Amino acid sequence: MSDSIGSVGSDRFIDSKLFKVLGGYEGLCAITIAMIFVAFIIIIFIVRIIQYPHLRQQVIGGSSTQSIHTRILKAVVFFLFIAGLVALTIYNIYKMIHDPPKLLPATFEPNTLSPSMLFCPSTETELQFISAYYYDNFDGFDALELFRNNNNVYTLNNGFKIIKGNNGQCHFFDGTLSMKPKDATGGYYNIQFQSNSSSNIVIFIGDTDDKMDWTLLIPEGNVYNEVGIEILNDGGILQYTESRRQVLDGSYTYRSFQTSIIKDTFDIYKVDEQIISIGVIAPKRVIKEVEVPSFKLADLFSSIGGYLSMWVVVGFLFGGSKANPFGFVTRFIFIKQDRAKLLKELEKMNADRNAKINTLEKEVDSATETNNLNDKDILKNLLAKYYVNMEFYEHAVKSLDV
Template sequence: MDYKLYETLNRLPGLFAIAATMIFGIIIIFTFIVRIFQFPHLRQKYWQYDNTQSIPTRILKTTVFLLLAAGLLGVISYNVYKMKNDPPKLLVTVERSKEPPSMLVCKSDDMTFITVRYYDSFNSFVNNPKQNLDLSGDFKLFQRESDSSCTFFNSTSSLMTIDNPGGFYLLGFTKILKKVLNGMSGNASIISIYIGDTNNETDWSLPMPQGNKFSDVGFLLASSSGIFQYTETWHKALNGINGITYRGFQINSIGNFEFEGVSVDDNSMQPTIWIGLIAPTTVITQVEKPPLTLADLLSNVGGYLSVWAIFGFLFGVRKANPFGFVSGFIFINQDRAKLRKELDRMKNERSSKLSNLEKGEEDNTTETNGLSNQSAELRNLLAKYYVDMDFYEHAVKTPDV
């Protein structure tokens, strides 16, 4: 599944909810169809039209219903359009940096790249310069168009691991004898360092390496020793199978510093130019989120459905069904037996009350008959307008389900 669709559907909980809803809906529809064809009284119930409202009320009711239904379709269509076409939302977080960047180091012809050392922090370098990790073997020669004076450190293929966030990289260069270029002597010592992320969209062979719109490549140009600090940002995009994280870099100069007397090992050959790079301890992460998720869609639709309360206010609601779908379509025998048991109990209680009344005066008999007639009228009124008595009538009058 596409990662953007996966996020839009609220990941595994959303997929589970969709699957459960589909299974539940299929079961209900299948049960309804089977029961409709199995029992004639259900076909009569749902196909027989009985409306106690006047024609003007029916016309107004139908008009309002169609308007609300059109509005519901409009709300669903609008939200689905936003889910598909709106730009993603951005969530900004701060995370710890634990992955080294890739580096491309290029130099002028009068320079030699000597060493690269890594420290846990700048303080570690200051306190004990000899406790470091030598990365010189991880920098490989790199051919960049017509320039063969570059070396490349690929973070994705390096065995380097960082236990603590941040760190300090120290790159050492030394000058060689002056050369005469085109009959002119010069000493143009130029060092260019590019910092970026190695992915399929980053082209390191360009004069100015670059990635896509989310993968900025940091660049510094130096001719003398100095300390620089780079900042890193992550952009987690909504594409690919598991999502893609793009890394962007920017380099800022802290100032020119001289590293006289610095010794990172016991080698007598010491660089004459040092470039220090301070790595950040944290990175700012921009996380793309779907413009509208399945939960948002259901929430918006549910908010619109609350407007349908106006429909019930204007035209009333359907008759109450105290038995429900399960009693009428699924556990018919069980609920029918329970209902008849309750009716028998109520009948016995009523017979007991009538026996007590017969022992009284004759006027009580007349009053009892009047109350019985009123009860019958009330029952007919409730069955006509308020209470769905279909299951009751079926359970009492029909011996077999």
């Protein structure tokens, strides 16, 4: 794992916001399959409509058993429903594209990264860097054994350089150049300077990236890159806490620091009056927040699916076609109009029945047998008109086109 979390944003599609919003590879696979399926259905529909005239007639529309009042109201409700579906889809797509990401619940992760630190004198006094060491835990630190061989101590001298800015000449420790073990969590940093006079030292703890300006009076970077600030009198011990925020495409993680003083002097470890020792205790774990899309493709499907479930309202109002042709509107609103239409259709059916009876009387001698056929004929017509879709059956028995 690199000592620097921050990096330049990736140009790869898999790191983009769109890839995250669509649900990754699973979402792209689902979209591809759905598009192929829809295209297949549309092609078959167009081919069959061109191929068979009776299908064109069904698509254009046949006779309705509802009054003109009910049909107009049904058309109005249908178009309002479609308009709502289109508006909902557009709104959800807009949210997918433009909504800011939300955060997953914060989690703890091991702190294997070093912070960057800036040490500035509060007066014109110059600081001379002596040494910097990292210990894997605070208990392993011993100032008196500082220059002896220790298994748990690592030198950090190569990570220091001079920075001149609004705070004068400061010593900067670049956390990305830390020589501590990659898998070491937390730990303790001990930095020593030499000064010819007593001086307060201003310490800034933050992150090293291209957005951070360490030359400012109070260094700052991105809105999520907060810098911890403390002032120590001739050295001391401080500790910091850190929180991290990973951006949506995973290309960058912002680090925010807060500091507090544990001991404002280092007298118990001081071995020379001109030596200023500063200790920094690092946490073993840090809080991490990860950005995720506020609205994904799955949310879009869920939202549209919930909206389509409202189609039961249309069935309630106008009936379910031939499965239930008499809905709320027919029973409680346009009662007289739909009743008149129904009676008209029944009279038409009765006229057709009488015509068939006359034909059957010429061919059948038994009156009982004729009546039985009439009853079956009435039932068949009633079912075909209101309850059973007979178009395909009637076409199939009359033609071999399909």
